[in-house]
Amino acid sequence: MANAIDQTRRMLSLVTYLRERPGARVTDVARAFGVTEAELIGDLNVLPLCGTSFRGGDLLDIDTDGERIWWHNVDDVAQPLRLAADEATALLVAARAVANLPGLRDSDRQALLRATAKLETAAGEVAAASSQLSVTFESEGSVFADVDRAIAERRRLWIRYYSPARDALTEREVDPIRLFAVGHTYFEGWCRLSEDRRTFRLDRVAEIKLLDEPSDPPRIEPRDLSLGLVQPAGDDPEVVIEVGPGGRWVAEYYPYDSADELPDGGLRISLRTPDPGSLRRLALRLGRDGRIVSPADLADRAREAAVLALAAYGE
Amino acid sequence: MAIAKAERLMNLALCLMNTRRPVSKRELRESIEAYHEIGSDDAFNRMFERDKDDLRELGLIIETVESVDGDVGYLARRDRNRLPEIALDAEEAAALSLAAKVWQQARLAEAASGALQKLRAAGVPFEDTHSALEPRIPTPEPAFEPLMVATRERRAVSFDYRKANAVRPEPRQVEPWALECWRGHWYLAGWDRDRGAVRVFRLSRISGKVRSRGGAFSAPVPDHVDVRAAVASWAGEGATATARIRLRRDSGYPLRAKAVTSEPVDAEWDELEIPYGHGLDAWLVEFGPDVVVLEPAELRADVVDRLRAVAKD
Numbered sequence: 001m002a003n004a005i006d007q008t009r010r011m012l013s014l015v016t017y018l019r020e021r022p023g024a025r026v027t028d029v030a031r032a033f034g035v036t037e038a039e040l041i042g043d044l045n046v047l048p049l050c051g052t053s054f055r056g057g058d059l060l061d062i063d064t065d066g067e068r069i070w071w072h073n074v075d076d077v078a079q080p081l082r083l084a085a086d087e088a089t090a091l092l093v094a095a096r097a098v099a100n101l102p103g104l105r106d107s108d109r110q111a112l113l114r115a116t117a118k119l120e121t122a123a124g125e126v127a128a129a130s131s132q133l134s135v136t137f138e139s140e141g142s143v144f145a146d147v148d149r150a151i152a153e154r155r156r157l158w159i160r161y162y163s164p165a166r167d168a169l170t171e172r173e174v175d176p177i178r179l180f181a182v183g184h185t186y187f188e189g190w191c192r193l194s195e196d197r198r199t200f201r202l203d204r205v206a207e208i209k210l211l212d213e214p215s216d217p218p219r220i221e222p223r224d225l226s227l228g229l230v231q232p233a234g235d236d237p238e239v240v241i242e243v244g245p246g247g248r249w250v251a252e253y254y255p256y257d258s259a260d261e262l263p264d265g266g267l268r269i270s271l272r273t274p275d276p277g278s279l280r281r282l283a284l285r286l287g288r289d290g291r292i293v294s295p296a297d298l299a300d301r302a303r304e305a306a307v308l309a310l311a312a313y314g315e
Numbered sequence: 316m317a318i319a320k321a322e323r324l325m326n327l328a329l330c331l332m333n334t335r336r337p338v339s340k341r342e343l344r345e346s347i348e349a350y351h352e353i354g355s356d357d358a359f360n361r362m363f364e365r366d367k368d369d370l371r372e373l374g375l376i377i378e379t380v381e382s383v384d385g386d387v388g389y390l391a392r393r394d395r396n397r398l399p400e401i402a403l404d405a406e407e408a409a410a411l412s413l414a415a416k417v418w419q420q421a422r423l424a425e426a427a428s429g430a431l432q433k434l435r436a437a438g439v440p441f442e443d444t445h446s447a448l449e450p451r452i453p454t455p456e457p458a459f460e461p462l463m464v465a466t467r468e469r470r471a472v473s474f475d476y477r478k479a480n481a482v483r484p485e486p487r488q489v490e491p492w493a494l495e496c497w498r499g500h501w502y503l504a505g506w507d508r509d510r511g512a513v514r515v516f517r518l519s520r521i522s523g524k525v526r527s528r529g530g531a532f533s534a535p536v537p538d539h540v541d542v543r544a545a546v547a548s549w550a551g552e553g554a555t556a557t558a559r560i561r562l563r564r565d566s567g568y569p570l571r572a573k574a575v576t577s578e579p580v581d582a583e584w585d586e587l588e589i590p591y592g593h594g595l596d597a598w599l600v601e602f603g604p605d606v607v608v609l610e611p612a613e614l615r616a617d618v619v620d621r622l623r624a625v626a627k628d
Contacts, residue, residue: 009373009429011325016436031443034428045394049318050325052333053346060329080398080437083373085467087430090423094414099451108410115407123494125373135417135452135496151447156613162568167602169568171461180449183499188316206568225451234480246480252500252519265482281601288624305603306625312607313619 010035010052011043015060015071015078023068044069052077082128088123089130092116097135101181103144139185140202146210147187147202151174156215157189157269160207161200165278169206174198175215190217236272239279239298243267243290250282250290266290280305323349327366328375332396333492337380338390355584403439412441419454455501456518459494461525462503466491469531471508475522485521489514489530495542504540515545520566536610554592563605570602 010033017032018024030040061072083091097114098104114244120127150157156173172193174270179187185202191198198222238257242251245265257269257295273279276298283302292299330338344350344359353359353580367377367389376395380388381545403411415431418424457473465472472491475484491505500517507514543559561584562570565605571577572589586609596617599606 003425004324005369005372006429007327008324008369009319009425010432011321012328013429013432016433020438029574032441033432046319046322046325049322049348052330052331060435068442070567077329079396082374082376082396082398083430083433083528084372084373084426086426087420087433089373089463090418091411091415091430092424094417094427095411097452098410098414098417101450104448107406111404111406111410112414115403115411118401118407119411122399124399132466132495133463133495134494136498137450138498138536148448166566167566167605169565178447178449180451182451183496185450202576208573213320225449239330245477245482248477249479256381280603284600284603284622284625284627285597287597287600287621302625306600306622307602308604309606310619310622310626312604313615313622315372315623 007043007046011047012081014043015047015221016080018062019070019074019078020058022074023070024063025068026066029069039168039216041066042122042200050092072280083123083126085129086127088126089133090125091119092130092225093133093135096121097137101137101144101185102141103148104187106144114146117125117279137185138183138203139181140205143202143208144179146187146208147176147179149212150215151178156192156211156213158209158211159200160205162204164204164281165275167281173211174200175217177220178222182225190220190222193297197214199223205215230252236274237276237295238278239295240293240294241271241279241282241286241290243269245288246288247286247290250286254282268293277301318349320351322346324366324369328370328373328391330372331375331377331389331391332393333392334378337378337382337390341388374433374480390578398433398437401434401437401439403434405442407437408441411442412444412449413446413450417450417452419451419614420459424462441467450588452496453499453501455496456521458503458525459501460517460522461527461574462491462494462518463547464524465527466494466564468527468538469533470529471532472525472527474525476516477520477522479520481615484520487514487516488528489516490534492536492596493540494518497543497546502542502546504542504545506534514539515542554590554595556610557588557613558595560587560599561588561607561609562602566605567602570599570606600625 014033014048024042024154026037030037033040044062047060047062049059063070075140095112095116099109147157157176159174160169160171162169172191174191176187176189179185186199186201188197188199241250242262243266248267250261251267252271254271256269258270262268276295279292280302281296283299284305285301292302326349327343330343330346337440340363349361353362371377375391377389377391380390382388410429415427418427431441451516462472471488473486473488476487477484490508491503492505495502498517503516503518505514505595561580564583564585570587570589574589576588578586580586591614596614599608599618599619608618
């Protein structure tokens with residue numbers, strides 16, 4: 001069941017919208033409002049029960065045959081409504097964040113800045129609260145612009161890319177598909193080296209060139225970003241890490257299956273990763289703030305690396 | 316079957332918008348069918364207050380007017396509730412509809428699409444456009460929503476906060492000023508009442524519930540709080556000193572990218588000068604035997620200390 005407040009919000013806009021469009025098509029209206037046709041029909045079933053007084057008989061006479069929508073007693077109650085504080089905040093904060101994305105095309109940036117200024121005026125006093133929230137997307141402007149151009153011109157990219165797990169740079173050709181930002185900015189593409197879909201973080205691209213070859217990625221379903229960037233598979237090996245209070249940040253940076261409080265203020269974290277070897281870096285970084293409990297060979301590898309490193313200091 | 320809440324809210328909104336004179340609670344109770352089902356006055360009063368709050372959350376300005384003989388009436392004036400003219404061209408509309416998709420937090424995501432619906436109803440030409448660019452604001456912690464509301468209403472909040480390295484969380488009382496998302500994490504800036512100073516809090520370190528205190532605080536809120544400067548100093552940026560290290564050839568690209576100078580020493584090693592700030596020791600040990608710290612001695616000792624902890628685990 002949809003949230004009643006959101007449904008009310010939508011129905012209020014719906015009457016305004018329908019007023020200008022007699023005989024509007026159900027499919028068009030559903031698309032315009034970003035709802036399914038079933039949800040829209042649900043709204044249309046409620047609206048005839050609404051009016052200024054059910055006793056006076058002045059209910060909204062809105063009906064549909066499932067294909068088109070008619071409103072027989074159109075009146076002027078249906079004026080466009082002012083924006084709520086939440087609504088103005090949501091749009092303005094988002095628009096400012098995107099407008100400041102380094103590498104964004106200048107024409108897009110200008111359009112966004114113009115829209116923001118108009119929106120601020122239209123929102124009036126409720127626009128003020130939006131200054132209390134701000135979002136910065138991290139991006140490498142020049143890499144971003146190159147990837148954006150490659151996508152627009154359907155061209156293949158050559159990159160030198162840093163893999164932190166292996167602490168190495170690799171060269172590869174990639175057919176870029178899309179750019180997205182979740183804190184950091186990434187691009188997703190079809191990697192011609194691994195013949196697989198790959199996600200690249202822009203600040204790890206050491207070098208980038210647009211090639212003359214056309215980009216030709218296979219048709220793939222885009223990943224659902226709302227599920228999180230790292231989506232470990234169920235059969236990935238499990239790693240268990242115990243951290244003290246100083247290592248709790250691990251739970252903020254790594255998606256985990258469970259994190260149980262320990263009596264000393266630390267955490268016992270269990271996570272899955274396709275490549276446990278990449279956690280050697282983490283084990284070294286944690287130092288006395290934590291240790292890998294299992295798998296044992298991962299803990300051994302971190303220990304060996306530390307012993308080897310200490311030798312250079314004469315220990 | 317009880318009448319759905321959305322129908323009740325819609326009827327209340329239409330009644331309040333359609334009247335030119337204030338209407339009393341009694342009149343509204345008679346006009347709106349859903350209120351008939353409510354038996355007791357108490358239950359009706361509670362529901363009516365909640366409904367008004369819900370409509371206000373949607374942006375409706377509902378005025379309360381007291382007549383000379385003490386009767387209270389309500390109305391939502393059309394002129395005060397109308398969206399002013401807004402004319403966006405197709406390019407501006409497309410840019411705005413891209414921006415409206417960035418929220419993943421439920422309340423703001425709904426608010427953004429609600430705002431687009433209002434603008435669309437007012438005639439803004441939004442088209443379905445596909446964009447190869449998809450910015451997403453990271454979903455904030457549960458503390459976000461109560462903090463956002465408290466910041467807007469200027470209410471002090473209290474919560475338990477665990478500082479980095481702290482064994483357990485400690486209670487804090489804060490006048491919240493601003494929320495900022497940077498590098499994928501949300502932060503709160505505000506006035507810490509117990510410490511009598513400006514503080515920046517990371518939302519992921521707030522444990523348990525955020526409680527907001529009754530009554531608005533009156534202390535002035537500065538126009539700008541530099542959340543980023545505070546966070547960057549935790550992260551060791553803005554370093555003034557430098558360190559000299561040896562780095563194995565072909566390894567440690569991120570260190571090379573930050574290096575001030577870099578020169579080959581022999582067939583295997585390069586010598587780099589890199590910025591030295593808080594946290595550098597932890598970063599350097601990640602590279603294991605591929606990094607050797609030359610100076611300063613203090614950094615060298617910190618790195619050795621960390622390596623020893625791992626070596627004897």
